[in-house]
Amino acid sequence: MTDPIFEPRIVAYLCNWCTYTGADLAGTSRLQYPPNVRIIRLMCSGSVDPMYVLQPLLHGADGVLIGGCHPGDCHYQEGNYKARRRYINLKTILESAGFEDERVWLRWISASEGARFAETVAEMTEAIRALGPNPLKVAWEVG
Amino acid sequence: MTKKLIPVQEAGVQAALAAFLQAVLTRDDIDMIFTPVRMRSGAVTHALVADPGILAQADPLAPVLPVNGAAQMARLTVREPRKRIAAVLRPCELRAFVELVKLKQASFEGVTVIGIDCLGTYPVPDFMADHIEAIPQGVETGAIKPATGYRFRDACQMCEQPVPGAGADIKIELLGADLRAGVPVDVPEVFADLPVLRDGAEAPGRAAAVERLVAARTARRDADFAETREQLRSGGGMGDIFAACIHCMNCQQVCPICYCKVCVFRGQIFDYPPEKYAAWAGRKGALRMPTDTLLFHLTRLNHMAVSCVGCGMCTEACPSALPVGQVFRAVGADVQAAFEYLPGQSVDEPLPLVTFKENEWNEVGEE
Numbered sequence: 001m002t003d004p005i006f007e008p009r010i011v012a013y014l015c016n017w018c019t020y021t022g023a024d025l026a027g028t029s030r031l032q033y034p035p036n037v038r039i040i041r042l043m044c045s046g047s048v049d050p051m052y053v054l055q056p057l058l059h060g061a062d063g064v065l066i067g068g069c070h071p072g073d074c075h076y077q078e079g080n081y082k083a084r085r086r087y088i089n090l091k092t093i094l095e096s097a098g099f100e101d102e103r104v105w106l107r108w109i110s111a112s113e114g115a116r117f118a119e120t121v122a123e124m125t126e127a128i129r130a131l132g133p134n135p136l137k138v139a140w141e142v143g
Numbered sequence: 144m145t146k147k148l149i150p151v152q153e154a155g156v157q158a159a160l161a162a163f164l165q166a167v168l169t170r171d172d173i174d175m176i177f178t179p180v181r182m183r184s185g186a187v188t189h190a191l192v193a194d195p196g197i198l199a200q201a202d203p204l205a206p207v208l209p210v211n212g213a214a215q216m217a218r219l220t221v222r223e224p225r226k227r228i229a230a231v232l233r234p235c236e237l238r239a240f241v242e243l244v245k246l247k248q249a250s251f252e253g254v255t256v257i258g259i260d261c262l263g264t265y266p267v268p269d270f271m272a273d274h275i276e277a278i279p280q281g282v283e284t285g286a287i288k289p290a291t292g293y294r295f296r297d298a299c300q301m302c303e304q305p306v307p308g309a310g311a312d313i314k315i316e317l318l319g320a321d322l323r324a325g326v327p328v329d330v331p332e333v334f335a336d337l338p339v340l341r342d343g344a345e346a347p348g349r350a351a352a353v354e355r356l357v358a359a360r361t362a363r364r365d366a367d368f369a370e371t372r373e374q375l376r377s378g379g380g381m382g383d384i385f386a387a388c389i390h391c392m393n394c395q396q397v398c399p400i401c402y403c404k405v406c407v408f409r410g411q412i413f414d415y416p417p418e419k420y421a422a423w424a425g426r427k428g429a430l431r432m433p434t435d436t437l438l439f440h441l442t443r444l445n446h447m448a449v450s451c452v453g454c455g456m457c458t459e460a461c462p463s464a465l466p467v468g469q470v471f472r473a474v475g476a477d478v479q480a481a482f483e484y485l486p487g488q489s490v491d492e493p494l495p496l497v498t499f500k501e502n503e504w505n506e507v508g509e510e
């Protein structure tokens with residue numbers, strides 16, 4: 001069951017202190033970005049359990065974006081450094097286990113980088129569109 | 144460390160090792176012994192032994208590993224007050240114990256580890272059916288062969304670390320030795336005066352025997368990894384491998400690294416409202432139930448693969464006979480390589496997911 005016109009669905013976990021505010025800034029600055037992203041606000045990129053990324057990928061998302069503060073800028077000092085290692089862990093496991101790890105992105109976007117947020121969403125939407133629908137979300141036997 | 148010999152009499156190697164453990168228990172600084180023990184029924188279990196009489200049934204060589212003893216040792220050491228325990232551990236148990244110490248679920252405080260070369264273990268049902276001979280052929284040369292008609296557990300066949308590593312205070316060095324003559328043991332100076340011990344030396348053929356066994360196991364491991372990776376990357380991949388999974392979570396329950404008392408997958412967060420199931424079934428055409436089987440395995444990989452010690456308890460526990468351990472070891476090897484981390488080697492080396500450096504993977508997140 002493939003969509004006739006494929007519109008990627010992207011789940012974004014954004015840190016409250018930076019990327020979420022950056023996304024807000026993109027909105028208030030009236031920057032255009034694709035409506036394909038569903039935003040979930042978290043207190044820190046360091047609070048993203050890999051399960052939060054995997055669950056949507058198995059239940060209907062085509063991509064997952066994690067947005068956090070630039071290294072050195074985490075409100076909790078080290079959350080984003082730990083997030084970076086968990087991201088390497090997750091990507092390595094997805095790749096090793098035969099899944100499309102390129103559906104998961106991590107980007108550092110500060111509160112003042114509204115434009116970078118809009119560009120990232122646009123870029124990711126196009127990259128996922130090029131990949132096509134996430135096979136996991138349509139395969140009834142997995143999930 | 145001093146090389147000693149545990150003399151072997153008429154009664155054989157099991158009795159010799161039991162006598163050695165009894166002698167260890169007589170020491171003032173040891174309260175109890177944790178060791179595999181043969182029960183009246185013939186089954187073998189780990190036990191925490193306080194009574195020297197029961198130690199006569201200790202059987203560290205019994206070729207079976209019903210559970211990974213590290214998880215049990217964690218219960219005995221996780222908090223004060225602790226007894227001073229001498230623990231007989233196979234290499235994969237010791238590696239798991241090191242990981243559990245780093246995960247703050249266990250402690251080396253008061254523990255004397257008696258590491259033992261592992262010659263390979265059989266699946267519990269095979270062992271129970273036939274009480275297979277403890278000492279296989281080829282101990283002296285390292286060309287170890289399982290008993291005729293039996294196979295060692297898959298995990299054992301591909302275990303390239305059959306010799307106790309860092310963390311073992313005493314090492315029972317079977318490989319290379321003529322066990323009829325005695326069991327070579329490497330002990331710290333303070334144990335050298337144990338009355339049962341004779342002067343000894345490293346078995347002349349030990350280095351060659353270890354090398355030979357490690358080479359054979361490594362070759363087997365690499366062939367297994369290649370096969371598993373091929374399966375993961377072809378066709379339905381991991382979904383197909385776990386197609387017959389019944390989501391019993393036995394694999395998680397027996398994994399020594401999975402220490403959470405209640406796994407998140409046993410909670411209620413995966414009980415969705417009825418309409419949710421219907422919506423998914425509508426979109427996908429059908430919904431596999433129970434749901435979230437693959438999510439369970441992928442999440443477990445994310446939580447523990449970096450520490451997977453390859454003990455294969457998960458494979459043995461799977462009622463659907465799925466190659467759980469092969470997948471976890473192969474994927475684990477890739478993550479371990481990414482972090483340049485080898486589980487079970489050293490308590491001083493931090494766990495990859497609890498540490499970080501500011502200056503690493505600097506390109507990540509910046510595109």
Ligand code: SF4
Pocket residue numbers: 394397398399400401450451452453454455456457458467468471472
């Ligand atoms: S995943 Fe399997 S092989 Fe790895 S440590 Fe756990 S039980 Fe042992």
Ligand code: SF4
Pocket residue numbers: 387388389390391392393394395457460461462463464465467
């Ligand atoms: S033990 Fe086997 S059937 Fe049970 S959850 Fe693990 S893989 Fe699935």
Ligand code: FES
Pocket residue numbers: 015016017018043044045046067068069073074075076077079080
């Ligand atoms: S507070 Fe933004 S990543 Fe930690």
